[in-house]
Amino acid sequence: MSKNTIIIQNLNKFYGNKQALFDINLKIEKGMFGLLGRNGAGKTTLMKTLATLIHKKDGEITVCGVAIENAKEIRKIIGYLPQEFSIYPSMSVREAMDYLGVLSGMNRKERKKRTEILLNQVNLTEHVNKKVKALSGGMKRRLGIAQALLHDPKVLIVDEPTAGLDPEERIHFRNLLSEVAEDRIVILSTHIVGDIEATCENIAILNNGRLLYHGTVDALLTTATGKVFTKIANKSELPKLKKEYSITSMLTLGNQTHIRFLSDSPVSGAVECEPNMEDAYMLYLYHNGATFESVGGER
Numbered sequence: 001m002s003k004n005t006i007i008i009q010n011l012n013k014f015y016g017n018k019q020a021l022f023d024i025n026l027k028i029e030k031g032m033f034g035l036l037g038r039n040g041a042g043k044t045t046l047m048k049t050l051a052t053l054i055h056k057k058d059g060e061i062t063v064c065g066v067a068i069e070n071a072k073e074i075r076k077i078i079g080y081l082p083q084e085f086s087i088y089p090s091m092s093v094r095e096a097m098d099y100l101g102v103l104s105g106m107n108r109k110e111r112k113k114r115t116e117i118l119l120n121q122v123n124l125t126e127h128v129n130k131k132v133k134a135l136s137g138g139m140k141r142r143l144g145i146a147q148a149l150l151h152d153p154k155v156l157i158v159d160e161p162t163a164g165l166d167p168e169e170r171i172h173f174r175n176l177l178s179e180v181a182e183d184r185i186v187i188l189s190t191h192i193v194g195d196i197e198a199t200c201e202n203i204a205i206l207n208n209g210r211l212l213y214h215g216t217v218d219a220l221l222t223t224a225t226g227k228v229f230t231k232i233a234n235k236s237e238l239p240k241l242k243k244e245y246s247i248t249s250m251l252t253l254g255n256q257t258h259i260r261f262l263s264d265s266p267v268s269g270a271v272e273c274e275p276n277m278e279d280a281y282m283l284y285l286y287h288n289g290a291t292f293e294s295v296g297g298e299r
């Protein structure tokens, strides 16, 4: 089992005196795994620790049966696409892939074959001769995936890949990740709830370095059942409603505002509705001590 699993036990990480991760325990299996949390929650720290780019203070991590201390072996197993991805802007797509293959110690035949397969998979075949700097944001991210998969890793880690992409490119990109996850572990870190909802069955939520939730998206949605309501409010009612409830969306039409909000108990004049992932995420944060004003969650 552990051959296809990442196991994290009692992981703590400090930057100087600042503790960034507190006693994290996680088990991650094949498929898409979503890591969700606000800015500063500790997502990048966790991913960089898995990619052996930074070192933990204590705890145990094994990636597909290999202890994290064995960085050389771990790097063969893991492909990593960092938040700020940029490579060789003046090279063409083909040259950049080939060069990275050289750095990974691949022979010429292997490099050619893998580059062809991967550029086809990420839909960049017709752009092989384009300079990296001339690619759109979405194409650059797709090239990022291709380079991270060059050595055919069992695990792909992707840190906030869809920030700044237009909706069409975002959807293409997350579909690509789902395809890649058919035969490996893909960890997707983001604070964009919609990307997780569309692609992941299992997730973890981090907040201030602590693991708040680890389980399925469905189970998280269940925790919000009976706690999400909609109401059409007059302008005069709004200040009171905003004060009393956590509002997750607002749409103003003329004098009336359609609001969606969270409440632990039924509210007179409001209609209960089915929770979405954003509601459930906000409710979970809220019940675990986070505070937020009115409309929350980034899209």
Ligand SMILES: Nc1ncnc2c1ncn2[C@@H]1O[C@H](COP(=O)(O)OP(=O)(O)OP(=O)(O)O)[C@@H](O)[C@H]1O
Pocket (backbone or CB within 6 Å): 015, 018, 020, 037, 038, 039, 040, 041, 042, 043, 044, 045, 046, 191
């Ligand atoms: N090199 C560093 N030195 C000191 N503190 C750091 C360093 N890197 C991160 N931190 C702190 O550790 C905490 C976790 O940061 P991290 O970047 O892991 O969060 P994140 O969830 O990835 O956030 P974001 O969504 O903004 O990228 C934050 O409080 C951050 O300020």
